[in-house]
Amino acid sequence: MLADAKRTLTLSDLDTPCLVVDQTIMLRNVARMRSHLASLGVPLRVHLKTVKSLAAARHVMTSPTGPAVVSTLQEAEQFGDAGVRDILYAIGVTPNKLDRVAAIRARGIDLSVIVDSVAAAEAVAAKSRQISSPIPTLVEIDCDGHRAGVPSTDLRQLVAIATVLQRGGAELRGVLTHAGKSYSCVGMSALEAMAEQERNHAVACANALRQAELPVSTVSVGSTPTAAFSRNLEGVTEVRAGVFPFFDLFMTGLGVCSETDIALSVLTTVIGHQPDRGWILVDAGWMAMSRDRGTARQKVDQGYGLACDLMGRRYPDLIMVDAHQEQGILAVREGSSAKLPDLAIGDLVRILPNHACATGAQHDEYVVVQSSSDCIDARWPRFRGW
Amino acid sequence: MLADAKRTLTLSDLDTPCLVVDQTIMLRNVARMRSHLASLGVPLRVHLKTVKSLAAARHVMTSPTGPAVVSTLQEAEQFGDAGVRDILYAIGVTPNKLDRVAAIRARGIDLSVIVDSVAAAEAVAAKSRQISSPIPTLVEIDCDGHRAGVPSTDLRQLVAIATVLQRGGAELRGVLTHAGKSYSCVGMSALEAMAEQERNHAVACANALRQAELPVSTVSVGSTPTAAFSRNLEGVTEVRAGVFPFFDLFMTGLGVCSETDIALSVLTTVIGHQPDRGWILVDAGWMAMSRDRGTARQKVDQGYGLACDLMGRRYPDLIMVDAHQEQGILAVREGSSAKLPDLAIGDLVRILPNHACATGAQHDEYVVVQSSSDCIDARWPRFRGW
Numbered sequence: 001m002l003a004d005a006k007r008t009l010t011l012s013d014l015d016t017p018c019l020v021v022d023q024t025i026m027l028r029n030v031a032r033m034r035s036h037l038a039s040l041g042v043p044l045r046v047h048l049k050t051v052k053s054l055a056a057a058r059h060v061m062t063s064p065t066g067p068a069v070v071s072t073l074q075e076a077e078q079f080g081d082a083g084v085r086d087i088l089y090a091i092g093v094t095p096n097k098l099d100r101v102a103a104i105r106a107r108g109i110d111l112s113v114i115v116d117s118v119a120a121a122e123a124v125a126a127k128s129r130q131i132s133s134p135i136p137t138l139v140e141i142d143c144d145g146h147r148a149g150v151p152s153t154d155l156r157q158l159v160a161i162a163t164v165l166q167r168g169g170a171e172l173r174g175v176l177t178h179a180g181k182s183y184s185c186v187g188m189s190a191l192e193a194m195a196e197q198e199r200n201h202a203v204a205c206a207n208a209l210r211q212a213e214l215p216v217s218t219v220s221v222g223s224t225p226t227a228a229f230s231r232n233l234e235g236v237t238e239v240r241a242g243v244f245p246f247f248d249l250f251m252t253g254l255g256v257c258s259e260t261d262i263a264l265s266v267l268t269t270v271i272g273h274q275p276d277r278g279w280i281l282v283d284a285g286w287m288a289m290s291r292d293r294g295t296a297r298q299k300v301d302q303g304y305g306l307a308c309d310l311m312g313r314r315y316p317d318l319i320m321v322d323a324h325q326e327q328g329i330l331a332v333r334e335g336s337s338a339k340l341p342d343l344a345i346g347d348l349v350r351i352l353p354n355h356a357c358a359t360g361a362q363h364d365e366y367v368v369v370q371s372s373s374d375c376i377d378a379r380w381p382r383f384r385g386w
Numbered sequence: 387m388l389a390d391a392k393r394t395l396t397l398s399d400l401d402t403p404c405l406v407v408d409q410t411i412m413l414r415n416v417a418r419m420r421s422h423l424a425s426l427g428v429p430l431r432v433h434l435k436t437v438k439s440l441a442a443a444r445h446v447m448t449s450p451t452g453p454a455v456v457s458t459l460q461e462a463e464q465f466g467d468a469g470v471r472d473i474l475y476a477i478g479v480t481p482n483k484l485d486r487v488a489a490i491r492a493r494g495i496d497l498s499v500i501v502d503s504v505a506a507a508e509a510v511a512a513k514s515r516q517i518s519s520p521i522p523t524l525v526e527i528d529c530d531g532h533r534a535g536v537p538s539t540d541l542r543q544l545v546a547i548a549t550v551l552q553r554g555g556a557e558l559r560g561v562l563t564h565a566g567k568s569y570s571c572v573g574m575s576a577l578e579a580m581a582e583q584e585r586n587h588a589v590a591c592a593n594a595l596r597q598a599e600l601p602v603s604t605v606s607v608g609s610t611p612t613a614a615f616s617r618n619l620e621g622v623t624e625v626r627a628g629v630f631p632f633f634d635l636f637m638t639g640l641g642v643c644s645e646t647d648i649a650l651s652v653l654t655t656v657i658g659h660q661p662d663r664g665w666i667l668v669d670a671g672w673m674a675m676s677r678d679r680g681t682a683r684q685k686v687d688q689g690y691g692l693a694c695d696l697m698g699r700r701y702p703d704l705i706m707v708d709a710h711q712e713q714g715i716l717a718v719r720e721g722s723s724a725k726l727p728d729l730a731i732g733d734l735v736r737i738l739p740n741h742a743c744a745t746g747a748q749h750d751e752y753v754v755v756q757s758s759s760d761c762i763d764a765r766w767p768r769f770r771g772w
Contacts, residue, residue: 092658272502
């Protein structure tokens, strides 16, 4: 019993399904992104919405105090409480969130916000005056028609918003853009072009504000694909990226990483077979994988994920072709001549996900292993909510 | 300040996004299903994977002690600890889960399991012998080629599995089937036919076991669509259903319910506009809605959900056409002549989901209101994990 208690736990000791991170791969991914941006001379502001874990964040940020970017105020509170001091909340802020923003700033955290309308800018300015403390604010620019932001061609609107902030009592910190369209660019030249488009629009907008004698200290760009494929960041002061520590099958489909760069997987147990249909059933369904089917729109549809053995070695063309709430169906990809592996009830399989952010969000912790090992080195709690 | 503290909280006081349940609608849905099954003389075993909440479960089960069905052992533990005594774990059990099954049974909970292979049956029998306590087990039948189970035509295999259980020391309790294909049946006649197919296969398999002199006390069928459209349940001893208390847009698309029967919604705040594209941006993205796009395969694609005002009144044809992690894009459905409503930054909207199970799983609590009211009556915590 004593020997048992002291034995290192392995993946085979876990209840399934659960979330596994290969730390060897993760640290390699982080080092590569840091080195790339260092070569371009621009600091990395890591988006912590992907990891949502204090323990994981320490490995992916460039320093324990940040800089970081978040997508919820709950993330700002959690990471702020853990010592991160420079946090950007990168979703358009609304009046009903400004009390929480002020409370976080009152704890000594340099939380900045973004706006893309005069109405939101007026609300931030009013709150700044009310608390007698200028809330640092960036104007969000739309560089590709993807989502939010002032159209980068609408300089009149851009200057109007910035003026409301600056004259109204907020702190105009600069501009921010996110080339979300990079998620539909495939291959090096398309990604390089999108990175340049993102940079170009952000810098042009920053210059327009400067010409209007408005202060711009921050020019923030980023997405994992454009961060990885940027070749010139002149005029940019920081790059944001989030999914790069883990990567996923969607990023593989874009050509941003290879399958062997994917650090995240879901560990699952074989629960049955339907031999007539060529199916192996496992206990990871969409609750464990998420409903994300991002690769369905790509050239190679990976189903709900790509199957690997316990040590992370891929089974040729074995994918999760369908998922129910707590059951997944593994089968050989259509058109492939690969053989269905001989897996028995109780055998363990690891599934690489479509989208690390979505799959991670379904779990409350990471089980940490190193490459080519099934020994559990650590468990990193995750949080969620708003 | 005192007046403020005593004031009833309303939806406008909440941080968004959050999950709202209209209890008036929920209780009406529950009463309708109970009344339908009572008219057929068969008890309802509610699937608690949808609600995942002790407080909500009390309103949907027919008694505080059950019967209930669950999709994870964590659900069995949580509901068992809360006093539910009759629990069926309806995912094929594996050897690595049997210690947990035994531990739950040792707490006085009548937890039953299902198997669809000789290998799994042997594992359950061996564990039963080891703990000197027969684990009640049903054999899962495949009635429609949808997922798991012994093909209902393979009576030899069915009898072999049941024999392993019965002779090996487990308790053979009966058969179970789930007409998952009902999720692609549209309209009354298709749903009625699928309900009859589900019943017919289950009863035939039960009779085959009886002819082999094997005991069958339970003949369990169900899915929300077949439960709602069953017309004859002769030979069936219980019906399982889960999503009926909440319903969702997917069920509406099948014709199982109407939009006004949907009790679940996500409350969200307007964060911006892209007038050139006819978009309203909100702070509920796929993290709040889930990535479930079940209606994409149906005649009416509801995007990531259908928008209502704060009181739950639907905006004509306003749907969430796209979702990012923490942002959703509302727009008028393609082809509709409806006008984009005039919503300002900070306004609140409620979004009806594609799939109640998936959307619910993204949240840690239900905020409870009554129909035509925005007053918060209760908050029901949800749990998750395995």
